[in-house]
Amino acid sequence: MAKIDIGPPDYRKNLHPVIIKNYGQWKFHDYVKPGVLRHVAHSGDMLYSIRAGSPRLVSIDFIRDICDLADEYCGGYLRFTSRNNIEFLTDDETKIEPLIEACEAKGLPVGGTGASLSNIVHTQGWVHCHTPATDASGIVKAVMDDLFEYFKRDDLPARLRVALACCLNMCGAVHCSDIAILGVHRTVPVINHDIIRKGTEIPTLVASCPTGAIRPDPKNKSVVIKDEKCMYCGNCYTMSPGMQIMDPENDGIAILVGGKVSNARSVPMFSRLVIPFLPNNPPRWPETVEAVRNIVETWIKHARKGERVGEWIERIGWERFFTLADIPFSDKCIDDYIFSRETFRTTAAFKY
Ligand code: SF4
Ligand code: SF4
Secondary structure, three states, X not given: OOOOOOOOOOHHHHOOHHHHHOOOOEEEEEEEEOOEEEEEEOOOOXXXXXEEOOOOOOOHHHHHHHHHHHHHHHOOOEEEOOOOOEEEEEOOHHHHHHHHHHHHHOOOOEOOOOOOEOOOEOOOHHXXXXXXXXXXXXXXXXXXXXHOHHHHOOOOOOOEOEEEEOOOOOOOOHHHOOEEEEEEOOOOOEEOHHHHHHHXXXXXXXXXXXXXXXXXXXXXXXXXXOHHHOOOOOHHHHHOOOEEOOXXXXXXXXXXXXXXXXXXXXXXXXXXXXXXXXXXXXXXXHHHHHHHHHHHHHHHHHOOOOXXXXXXXXXXXXXXXXXXXXXXXXXXXXXXXXXXXXXXXXXXXXXX
16 A cells, blocks of 8 residues: 555654563553653663653744754653653663753753642643633743742642643643633623624534524524523534634633542542632733642642642542632532532532
């Protein structure tokens, strides 16, 4: 068959030789120092991964720079983690310190492993997507600038994972991160009937609404929205630019906490809403930065060693969390999702 260039190359061609040799035969991995992990195979082979932060939206020059580092110190082998960290891979222990020095000299912090804050995973934001209620890279830059010390420290109670998604489609894993920054729309889309009439498939648009809020309006060759059924998800905007969901006054940010993917110690958890709304306040989003730092510091102060944010809150109780973090509880924090029976509090010990 002719060679084609559609899609990514077969990942097996790009693996480090030590990984190919020991594929599926790893004995354990351990933590050497902030940013450095050692992976040991049953054969006795070892591979080191050196983790550096990346800004996620990167330029060609940046990619060339990190490829040069990989060529010089680790045979050209690197990978990106799901949280957009760069991991340089080498089996030569003597290369670790020179590589760290070279990374730091280029402004790439090395850290994010063990009980530290990893890179913040985020979505496209105003730069690229069509339904964002907030920016992505701008807020993450402001939050990470503020929390930077925790990327290089490894003395937090446990690992800390922060995520941002710029709408509730949640491309950014916010449902399963310790702290989640989520863009929220709060108003019903404004219909531009001209755009709908000129180029929208009305049956597809009607079908796109998860709550059945959109109805055809044959007289006007357009649609109408039943406001009380709309949950401001923006899905209809995906079908037609005539369903204008963006609202500069009312769009903003919600904060959720307590999610995790890991099944170590306790089962994976979904994050829960604790701050329903913070304003979009570019370029430095001070309200969001302050809210995230407050939660991080409260967790560091009160959690036991090894407790992720959600585990700590489950132990002390959500009421106590709101008190300790000095976050006002609102009716918006009550889970009233139609399929939420499983998560309902069923004891009488409920203070609100
Ligand atoms: Fe687009 Fe929403 Fe994903 Fe952001 S979270 S990139 S707005 S779909
Ligand atoms: Fe339906 Fe969502 Fe559009 Fe509201 S925003 S009309 S719920 S698709």
